[in-house]
Structures are given as C-alpha cells and as structure tokens.
Amino acid sequence: xxxxxxxxxxxxxxxxxxxxxxxxxxxxxxxxxxxxxxxxxxxxxxxxxxxxxxxxxxxxxxxxxxxxxxxxxxxxxxxxxxxxxxxxxxxxxxxxxxxxxxxxxxxxxxxxxxxxxxxxxxxxxxxxxxxxxxxxxxxxxxxxxxxxxxxxxxxxxxxxxxxxxxxxxxxxxxxxxxxxxxxxxxxxxxxxxxxxxxxxxxxxxxxxxxxxxxxxxxxxxxxxxxxxxxxxxxxxxxxxxxxxxxxxxxxxxxxxxxxxxxxxxxxxxxxxxxxxxxxxxxxxxxxxxxxxxxxxxxxxx
Amino acid sequence: xxxxxxxxxxxxxxxxxxxxxxxxxxxxxxxxxxxxxxxxxxxxxxxxxxxxxxxxxxxxxxxxxxxxxxxxxxxxxxxxxxxxxxxxxxxxxxxxxxxxxxxxxxxxxxxxxxxxxxxxxxxxxxxxxxxxxxxxxxxxxxxxxxxxxxxxxxxxxxxxxxxxxxxxxxxxxxxxxxxxxxxxxxxxxxxxxxxxxxxxxxxxxxxxxxxxxxxxxxxxxxxxxxxxxxxxxxxxxxxxxxxxxxxxxxxxxxxxxxxxxxxxxxxxxxxxxxxxxxxxxxxxxxxxxxxxxxxxxxxxxxxxxxxxxxxxxxxxxxxxxxxxxxxxxxxxxxxxxxxxxxxxxxxxxxxxxxxxxxxxxxxxxxxxxxxxxxxxxxxxxxxxxxxxxxxxxxxxxxxxxxxxxxxxxxxxxxxxxxxxxxxxxxxxxxxxxxxxxxxxxxxxxxxxxxxxxxxxxxxxxxxxxxxxxxxxxxxxxxxxxxxxx
Numbered sequence: 001x002x003x004x005x006x007x008x009x010x011x012x013x014x015x016x017x018x019x020x021x022x023x024x025x026x027x028x029x030x031x032x033x034x035x036x037x038x039x040x041x042x043x044x045x046x047x048x049x050x051x052x053x054x055x056x057x058x059x060x061x062x063x064x065x066x067x068x069x070x071x072x073x074x075x076x077x078x079x080x081x082x083x084x085x086x087x088x089x090x091x092x093x094x095x096x097x098x099x100x101x102x103x104x105x106x107x108x109x110x111x112x113x114x115x116x117x118x119x120x121x122x123x124x125x126x127x128x129x130x131x132x133x134x135x136x137x138x139x140x141x142x143x144x145x146x147x148x149x150x151x152x153x154x155x156x157x158x159x160x161x162x163x164x165x166x167x168x169x170x171x172x173x174x175x176x177x178x179x180x181x182x183x184x185x186x187x188x189x190x191x192x193x194x195x196x197x198x199x200x201x202x203x204x205x206x207x208x209x210x211x212x213x214x215x216x217x218x219x220x221x222x223x224x225x226x227x228x229x230x231x232x233x234x235x236x237x238x239x240x241x242x243x244x245x246x247x248x249x250x251x252x253x254x255x256x257x258x259x260x261x262x263x264x265x266x267x268x269x270x271x272x273x274x275x276x277x278x279x280x281x282x283x284x285x286x287x288x289x290x291x292x293x294x295x296x297x298x299x300x301x
Numbered sequence: 302x303x304x305x306x307x308x309x310x311x312x313x314x315x316x317x318x319x320x321x322x323x324x325x326x327x328x329x330x331x332x333x334x335x336x337x338x339x340x341x342x343x344x345x346x347x348x349x350x351x352x353x354x355x356x357x358x359x360x361x362x363x364x365x366x367x368x369x370x371x372x373x374x375x376x377x378x379x380x381x382x383x384x385x386x387x388x389x390x391x392x393x394x395x396x397x398x399x400x401x402x403x404x405x406x407x408x409x410x411x412x413x414x415x416x417x418x419x420x421x422x423x424x425x426x427x428x429x430x431x432x433x434x435x436x437x438x439x440x441x442x443x444x445x446x447x448x449x450x451x452x453x454x455x456x457x458x459x460x461x462x463x464x465x466x467x468x469x470x471x472x473x474x475x476x477x478x479x480x481x482x483x484x485x486x487x488x489x490x491x492x493x494x495x496x497x498x499x500x501x502x503x504x505x506x507x508x509x510x511x512x513x514x515x516x517x518x519x520x521x522x523x524x525x526x527x528x529x530x531x532x533x534x535x536x537x538x539x540x541x542x543x544x545x546x547x548x549x550x551x552x553x554x555x556x557x558x559x560x561x562x563x564x565x566x567x568x569x570x571x572x573x574x575x576x577x578x579x580x581x582x583x584x585x586x587x588x589x590x591x592x593x594x595x596x597x598x599x600x601x602x603x604x605x606x607x608x609x610x611x612x613x614x615x616x617x618x619x620x621x622x623x624x625x626x627x628x629x630x631x632x633x634x635x636x637x638x639x640x641x642x643x644x645x646x647x648x649x650x651x652x653x654x655x656x657x658x659x660x661x662x663x664x665x666x667x668x669x670x671x672x673x674x675x676x677x678x679x680x681x682x683x684x685x686x687x688x689x690x691x692x693x694x695x696x697x698x699x700x701x702x703x704x705x706x707x708x709x710x711x712x713x714x715x716x717x718x719x720x721x722x723x724x725x726x727x728x729x730x731x732x733x734x735x736x737x738x739x740x741x742x743x744x745x746x747x748x749x750x751x752x753x754x755x756x757x758x759x760x761x762x763x764x765x766x767x768x769x770x771x772x773x774x775x776x777x778x779x780x781x782x783x784x785x786x
Binding site (some may be wrong): 041089140161162187190203205206207210213214217284 | 341641642646655656657659660662663664
C-alpha cells in the first residue's frame with residue numbers, strides 16, 4: 001500500500017514529498033514520487049515539432065526525476081522510494097491513474113505557491129483531485145517540512161456531527177491505529193451570521209446549543225468506536241481520545257482555538273457526491289481546510 | 302417526589318443559570334447616538350407604509366393624536382423593558398426575562414403574546430409588501446399579478462378577495478432560505494435600509510405638503526376618544542422594534558444615562574417622521590379617502606399618484622418600500638425563530654425546535670416550521686385582521702413587563718440593575734395605564750382571537766410543556782444545569 005506523491009516538475013517545492021515521507025514512515029510503506037508532463041497531441045505522422053516535443057519530454061522528465069530523487073535523499077533516505085515521470089493530458093487524471101497502477105493508499109500533494117506560508121492552499125490540480133479522487137488525498141501546507149518530526153503522532157478528526165461523521169471518524173481511527181498515533185476529535189463551532197449586529201444577542205443561544213449537541217454526538221461516536229471492533233480497542237485508542245469543541249467568531253478563529261503541533265494531521269470527510277462516491281468537499285470542509293496549519297487528509301465520501 | 306402543579310406554574314429559571322455568555326468576545330461598546338440610530342432603524346418601516354389606511358378611517362384627522370398616544374406607550378414600555386433586560390443578563394426576548402423573573406406560567410402567557418408580536422407581524426408585513434410589490438410591477442411593467450394570486454380568500458368588509466396572496470408567501474419563503482443559509486445584515490446594509498426608508502418617507506412628506514389644504518383637518522375631533530384609542534391600537538404596531546434598543550443595555554457605555562436618552566431620542570425621531578407622514582397625507586386628501594378601495598394595497602404610493610398625476614414619485618416610493626420592507630420581514634422572522642429556539646431549550650417545546658443543523662449551523666427545522674406557518678397566515682388572511690392581533694399581543698406583553706419591573710423590585714431588591722427606570726413606581730404604572738387605554742380601543746373580535754390563542758398555548762403548556770420543562774427534568778430550579786463550556 002504505497003504512498004504516492006504528486007511532484008510538479010521545476011518547482012522547488014519539497015512540501016509534498018516531505019508529507020509523503022512522513023505518511024509512508026508512519027504507515028510503514030514505500031513512497032513513489034510522480035511528476036506529470038504534458039502529453040503530445042496524437043498525430044498520425046510525427047513531424048518535426050512532435051519530435052522536438054518528444055525530445056523535450058525526455059530531458060524534462062529526467063530532470064524532474066533527478067530533482068525528486070535529490071529531495072528524496074534528503075527527506076526520505078530511510079524509506080524504499082522511487083521517482084518517475086509520466087505524461088498525461090491532465091495532472092489530476094494522470095496522478096489518479098498512477099495511484100491505481102501502483103495500488104496507492106494515499107495521494108499526497110502540495111499547496112499552491114500563491115498563498116500564505118504554513119497554510120493549506122488548494123491549487124487547481126489539488127482542488128480537482130479533492131473533487132474526483134477515489135482514495136484519500138493529503139495536502140501539505142505551504143513550506144511543510146518534517147525534519148523535526150519524522151512521523152505523525154496525533155490524528156485529528158474534523159467531526160461535523162451529521163450522519164456521515166461516524167464513518168469519517170471510524171476511518172480516521174484506522175489511520176491513527178495504523179500509524180500508532182493519538183486520536184483527537186474536534187467539532188469546529190462558529191457563531192452564525194446574524195441579522196442584528198452583535199450588540200443584540202440571540203445567536204449565542206444557538207451557538208451554545210450547537211456546542212452541547214456536538215459534545216453529545218462526539219461522546220456517542222467515541223463510545224461506538226470503543227465497542228466497534230477488537231482492532232481499535234487494543235490499538236492506541238483505548239481511553240486516549242481527546243474531544244474538543246472550539247468556538248470562534250469565524251472559521252479561522254475556531255481553527256486557531258485548537259492547539260496544533262508539528263506531528264498533527266487533520267482528517268476531513270467530504271460530502272457524499274452522488275453515485276460515484278467521489279469527493280465533493282462540503283462548504284465547511286473547504287473553510288476548515290483553508291485555515292488549517294497542519295497537513296490535511298481528505299477522505300472521499 | 303414530583304412537584305405540585307402550583308410549584309410548576311410558579312417556578313422560575315434561576316438567575317445564575319443566566320450567566321453571560323463566556324464565548325469569544327462578541328460585544329461592542331456603543332454610544333448613545335449609535336444606539337439611537339439602531340432603534341430608529343429597527344422601528345421605522347414596520348407599519349408606516351400601511352397603517353394610515355387602517356387608522357385614519359377610525360379616527361379621522363385626530364390620527365395625529367393617536368400616533369402620539371401609541372408612541373408614548375411604546376416609549377414607556379421600552380424603558381421598563383430596558384430595566385428588565387439589564388437586570389437579567391440573558392439573551393432573548395421578553396419571554397426569557399419573564400421566565401427568570403415571574404415564573405413559568407407568566408412566561409408562557411408572554412410567549413403567546415410574543416409569538417403574535419413576531420410571527421403575525423411577519424405575516425402582516427409580508428401582506429403589506431405584496432401590495433407595494435404589485436404597485437411596483439404595475440408602474441414599471443404595466444402588468445400586475447391577477448387578483449386571484451394577490452389577495453387572500455378570507456373576506457374583510459368589502460375588500461377584494463382571491464385565492465392566495467402569492468407575493469407574501471414567496472417573500473416569506475425567500476426569507477426562510479436566507480435564514481437557513483445564515484444571512485447576515487451588516488451594520489452598513491442596515492444603515493442603507495434605514496436611509497432608503499427615511500428617504501422615501503421624506504419624499505412623501507415633501508410632495509404631500511405641495512398639495513396642502515387646511516380644509517382636510519376640519520372636524521378634527523369628530524370621531525371622539527373612542528376613535529383615537531381604536532386608531533392608536535392599530536398604530537401601536539408601527540412602533541414595534543423600539544424594544545430592540547432595550548436589549549442592547551449591557552453593551553452600552555453608562556447605560557443609566559445612555560439608554561433612556563437613546564430610547565427617547567429614537568422615539569422622538571420615529572414619532573416626528575410618522576406625524577409628518579400623517580400630516581402630509583391628511584393635508585393632501587380628505588380623511589374619508591383613506592378608506593377607499595384603491596388605497597388598500599399601496600396607500601402612500603396611490604396618494605402620491607393622485608397628487609402628482611405622474612408615475613415617477615409613486616414608483617420610487619413603491620421601490621423603496623419593497624426593498625426596505627423585505628429587510629423588516631427578515632428581521633421579524635428571525636426574531637420569531639430565536640424565541641421558539643429559546644423555548645425549545647427550556648423544554649417548553651419539543652427539542653427539535655432547538656436543534657442546530659451541523660451543516661448550516663442554524664436551527665433549520667425551527668426556521669422551516671415558522672416560515673410555513675407565517676407563509677400560510679400571510680397567504681390566506683387579510684392584513685386588516687393581522688395588525689390588531691399584533692398590537693394586542695405586544696401590548697399585553699408590555700403590560701406584563703411593566704408589572705414585572707415592579708414585582709422584581711419587591712422580590713429581589715438586591716439584584717444588580719445597570720439600568721433603573723426613572724421615577725420608579727410612576728413609570729411602570731403609567732406604562733400599564735397607557736397600554737390599557739390603547740387596548741380598550743381594540744375590537745371585540747381581536748380580543749376573541751387573542752383569548753382563543755392564549756387558551757391554545759396554555760393548554761399546550763398544561764398538557765405537554767409543564768412535564769417536559771428543562772427545570773422539571775433537572776429536578777427543580779436548584780440544579781445547576783448550566784451551560785458547560
């Protein structure tokens with residue numbers, strides 16, 4: 001069960017490979033780095049330009065692989081790793097094809113360069129992946145590095161409290177058990193947007209009720225987890241699940257109200273996306289993701 | 302040991318359960334002027350666009366006196382309300398204050414009143430909106446919805462009837478969607494709405510004065526005291542919203558000075574605007590014409606059309622009304638859902654009313670139920686029945702608040718009150734007096750509807766709510782079942 005990393009060629013971004021290395025180390029598996037290059041137009045007879053393109057692909061592919069390998073030597077010298085380049089008409093499609101081919105368990109990508117440091121920012125490829133992947137997609141915050149913490153030691157489940165949340169929690173718990181990490185359950189509570197300016201109260205009641213409701217739902221889910229399967233009980237989870245309901249005026253406050261450290265991974269579930277059970281991020285998931293200071297793993301519905 | 306019925310009816314929610322919210326700091330500090338403008342914004346626009354056509358036929362030109370009486374009642378009530386709100390630091394409405402101060406039975410009576418104040422007024426305002434909306438369509442497109450789809454089926458005197466008031470229903474459902482999504486009306490939008498409302502009303506006043514004829518004020522007192530109090534009962538409705546100022550008591554710098562000034566200042570502005578509109582309307586046409594059929598739907602707009610003979614001014618007024626009344630409906634509907642939410646939290650209503658949808662973070666079930674009921678009322682009942690029902694609910698609630706101030710001063714003299722009513726025993730007593738006077742003018746059928754509604758609510762309470770109250774479950778008022786955070 002490999003960890004696959006999407007590495008854009010000629011972009012000196014080590015975040016995705018670092019994240020892939022952390023996941024592979026924790027999950028005790030190997031690491032494959034894939035760079036996707038633009039595929040040529042299909043032509044009956046290759047002309048001069050086509051031959052030029054093929055030549056460019058060869059050299060560019062070799063450069064991308066060399067670059068990936070040099071990063072791998074730095075951040076993942078202890079792991080079985082492999083770097084390759086493939087051609088494809090679209091980066092997300094090519095990555096997903098490779099993921100199927102190598103039987104990947106999780107796909108790791110980096111953030112867009114157009115965003116603040118230490119935050120997850122979805123670029124167009126990552127965004128597309130989150131909406132169409134059949135496997136969990138991990139997104140590294142911009143500038144993510146794991147020299148200090150080789151493995152993740154705590155997995156945080158963003159628990160919305162709706163009907164799908166227990167399933168997300170169950171899968172998060174599996175990841176935590178597999179990685180020997182602690183499990184933490186967080187429901188982010190945000191004060192609703194209101195008619196009145198905040199001088200006139202009324203919305204606090206709703207927020208208070210939601211906090212109570214979320215606490216109760218977390219307790220139910222945790223106890224269901226404890227009795228669910230033998231595997232969990234003797235894993236790292238016994239008695240150590242932390243439950244939090246941070247409150248904020250908006251999503252950034254609510255996410256910031258939780259303490260985060262370098263070994264954290266945040267897990268989100270995405271909303272069910274119809275018959276193909278593809279990833280459709282709910283509006284909450286996108287908002288939490290935007291403010292997350294740690295790597296985020298999004299499970300497909 | 303189960304509590305006796307008497308204990309249940311009189312038990313009060315302990316004040317220490319009403320500790321102020323401990324979440325992130327959501328408050329702002331407020332000055333007198335800002336608070337005053339907030340009060341003006343919350344009040345103007347609820348009724349003035351429709352109320353002249355209801356009130357003038359009752360009172361004749363003396364409607365101006367009715368405005369002053371209703372304003373006096375509203376101002377005094379707002380002062381009493383402010384003391385209760387400052388003494389009991391809970392979010393919510395009169396209902397919450399009554400539950401803490403006066404016990405469960407009184408709280409249910411208040412709840413019945415406040416449901417009328419908010420729920421029925423949302424419906425009433427939606428019906429009024431429908432009239433201006435049709436007027437706007439007619440002026441701009443030269444087409445309006447057929448009568449069958451713009452009037453309710455229940456007849457009132459000889460007004461037109463139809464099948465369903467479709468615009469009212471659609472308006473309420475649109476507001477529902479916004480509320481479920483979590484609509485926000487920022488302070489800036491609020492200010493713009495207020496300016497639009499005041500702007501179109503001032504335009505009405507100026508144009509009205511160009512058609513001045515003192516003859517129309519002849520026979521000023523002809524309808525007598527009965528006419529004045531009847532009109533005041535209807536007009537009272539247009540002062541609802543002033544109590545919003547009172548609830549901001551905690552956030553005001555120096556409430557003892559700022560609150561009464563803000564309330565009186567807001568009241569002064571509102572009364573001035575209303576009286577100017579009334580004088581302008583009366584000066585422009587004889588009092589009898591207010592009752593005519595053509596003015597039933599978009600009264601102020603039709604008056605402007607009669608004065609100017611052109612479509613421009615009436616269209617601007619109708620457009621301003623359509624935009625600003627929309628926000629009024631949104632706010633009253635919002636208030637309604639939050640009262641039911643508080644009741645659900647207290648166990649007076651099924652728990653579903655206080656459940657928050659984790660996807661939207663709003664009380665979705667609650668909002669849908671409220672919207673459906675309000676849409677039915679707005680779509681099927683003519684506004685003429687609704688205004689008075691709203692007024693009676695609000696007046697009774699205000700009387701209970703005034704009495705509550707007196708009772709609480711006796712039973713809990715040591716309670717910290719950031720704001721105290723000036724001229725203590727006089728102000729609450731005067732409030733009760735003025736409210737009773739206005740109530741005396743309401744028609745018998747209004748009392749009948751109100752009584753029936755009260756019986757329904759109390760029956761529900763005695764059969765269901767009494768046993769399911771949160772205080773009952775926690776084994777009495779002494780248990781610290783406070784919010785954990």
